[in-house]
Amino acid sequence: MLQFDKNFNFIDFRTVKSKLRYGRNMMRLLLINPSNSVKGLGNVSATAFPPLNLPYIAALTPSHYQIDVIDENVEPFEFRDADIVGLTAYTASVHRAYEIAQLYREKGIPTVIGGIHASMLPDEASQYCDVVAVGEAESIWPEIIRDFENKRLKKIYRGEMIDLKNLPIPRRDILKNAYYKWGSIQTSRGCPNNCSFCSVTAFNGRKFRRRPLHSVMEELETIPQKYIMITDDNLAGYHQEDREWAKSFFRMIIEKKIKKLFFIQASIQFGEDTELLRLASKAGVKIALVGMESVNPKTLKSYKKNINLKHMKANNCHTLISNIRKAGILFLGTFVIGGDEDDISSFHTTLDFIQSSHIDILQFTKLTPLPGTALWNSLKKQNRLLDLKYPEAWKDYRFTKILYKPLKMSITDIDEGNFYMKKIYFSFRETLKRTFFTLMTTKSILTTIIAFKFNQSYKKSFVTSDRYPLFDKPDFKKRFEKTSPFAKLKTRRYHIVTGL
Numbered sequence: 001m002l003q004f005d006k007n008f009n010f011i012d013f014r015t016v017k018s019k020l021r022y023g024r025n026m027m028r029l030l031l032i033n034p035s036n037s038v039k040g041l042g043n044v045s046a047t048a049f050p051p052l053n054l055p056y057i058a059a060l061t062p063s064h065y066q067i068d069v070i071d072e073n074v075e076p077f078e079f080r081d082a083d084i085v086g087l088t089a090y091t092a093s094v095h096r097a098y099e100i101a102q103l104y105r106e107k108g109i110p111t112v113i114g115g116i117h118a119s120m121l122p123d124e125a126s127q128y129c130d131v132v133a134v135g136e137a138e139s140i141w142p143e144i145i146r147d148f149e150n151k152r153l154k155k156i157y158r159g160e161m162i163d164l165k166n167l168p169i170p171r172r173d174i175l176k177n178a179y180y181k182w183g184s185i186q187t188s189r190g191c192p193n194n195c196s197f198c199s200v201t202a203f204n205g206r207k208f209r210r211r212p213l214h215s216v217m218e219e220l221e222t223i224p225q226k227y228i229m230i231t232d233d234n235l236a237g238y239h240q241e242d243r244e245w246a247k248s249f250f251r252m253i254i255e256k257k258i259k260k261l262f263f264i265q266a267s268i269q270f271g272e273d274t275e276l277l278r279l280a281s282k283a284g285v286k287i288a289l290v291g292m293e294s295v296n297p298k299t300l301k302s303y304k305k306n307i308n309l310k311h312m313k314a315n316n317c318h319t320l321i322s323n324i325r326k327a328g329i330l331f332l333g334t335f336v337i338g339g340d341e342d343d344i345s346s347f348h349t350t351l352d353f354i355q356s357s358h359i360d361i362l363q364f365t366k367l368t369p370l371p372g373t374a375l376w377n378s379l380k381k382q383n384r385l386l387d388l389k390y391p392e393a394w395k396d397y398r399f400t401k402i403l404y405k406p407l408k409m410s411i412t413d414i415d416e417g418n419f420y421m422k423k424i425y426f427s428f429r430e431t432l433k434r435t436f437f438t439l440m441t442t443k444s445i446l447t448t449i450i451a452f453k454f455n456q457s458y459k460k461s462f463v464t465s466d467r468y469p470l471f472d473k474p475d476f477k478k479r480f481e482k483t484s485p486f487a488k489l490k491t492r493r494y495h496i497v498t499g500l
Contacts, residue, residue: 055170271320
């Protein structure tokens with residue numbers, strides 16, 4: 001139960017207890033996760049999940065520090081006194097991080113910023129914060145704390161890609177766990193694929209690193225939430241030994257009778273291994289997020305999505321999606337629109353694929369050139385990035401705006417195509433059909449409800465956006481619908497023949 005003082009200020013009893021126990025001589029560390037002003041899935045209560053990086057930092061902080069956390073995704077920022085402040089930020093939230101840092105710097109309180117954006121652009125970040133932690137912070141945080149205590153902080157610290165065997169158990173006790181419906185855990189880092197628009201490889205490296213199974217299980221049993229998001233970019237990994245680790249992980253969950261429900265991320269190859277799917281489903285996996293990105297082979301090639309390209313050319317993506325869904329696992333497909341090989345026809349083709357494969361949950365994003373990616377470097381070299389004012393412009397890097405000059409379409413074309421696909425997918429008729437197919441395929445009312453809630457969260461984000469009224473016109477379908485009777489007959493015949 002929340003309690004307030006006579007002035008209606010929230011009383012954080014963890015802080016009060018720390019002061020009573022240790023006295024006022026404790027060093028005060030404030031960790032902040034800033035939010036972009038536009039709300040997304042991470043700050044909707046039904047789908048909110050906690051940041052893991054701040055609990056990892058807390059686990060490496062000496063015991064004579066009192067640690068407080070502000071996660072703007074779940075609570076508004078209010079100035080709290082501290083001896084040192086640590087901030088983390090993605091590109092879309094980094095401008096907010098700089099604003100908060102300025103408040104503390106004006107009072108002479110040292111600020112440290114880390115995360116993907118600051119790691120990709122440390123020179124920029126160093127203009128707005130006292131210290132920049134580049135890369136994986138676990139290898140440098142103890143040094144930063146020592147240097148702070150000895151009053152010899154450096155401007156930039158560069159971390160190494162650590163051996164995950166030495167990763168500490170994150171301190172979730174510093175979080176307001178009651179708010180987060182979903183818990184989170186990480187079992188691996190690194191990705192060998194190096195997709196053109198993704199900054200994971202630049203930050204975590206191309207080597208796939210896995211934590212010891214016993215350590216993951218030990219941590220899993222400490223997480224209070226029933227719903228767990230496994231934050232790995234690909235839980236099943238990239239080789240057979242990685243799949244075997246995942247199978248062992250699921251078997252252990254089953255043997256220990258851990259009753260939790262999981263959200264995972266994987267590649268389309270997750271649908272190839274029926275034993276892995278069976279174990280995952282039995283262990284409680286309810287959602288698999290798969291980066292489909294595009295149905296255009298040329299676009300997949302330009303994105304360097306070689307795994308998807310192979311399966312798209314082999315025409316077996318429908319089968320792999322169906323395998324995942326038949327195992328009782330929801331398929332959350334993500335698509336990135338606006339690539340150089342896309343044109344107006346891409347929107348209807350993509351929507352047709354989504355409908356025919358009965359993707360349970362859908363996420364559309366617009367191609368966004370994040371700093372540090374091959375896409376960013378290429379567009380910058382071609383002078384195709386829009387002339388924007390940074391760092392304020394980083395607020396627009398939230399995957400909902402086109403921030404470069406497209407080749408085959410105008411920015412308006414992409415905006416209208418995005419609206420067309422979402423408007424139809426989230427329509428009452430399509431929602432009814434989709435919910436029916438999800439229930440029939442997964443044979444689970446709970447799983448169907450989860451899919452419905454996720455889609456409603458995405459829909460809410462869509463219909464409440466400031467751009468929605470600009471495109472909500474009676475003839476919004478006109479530019480994108482195929483008018484050929486043969487094309488419509490072909491699509492209808494496909495549904496009848498395949499039963500999809």
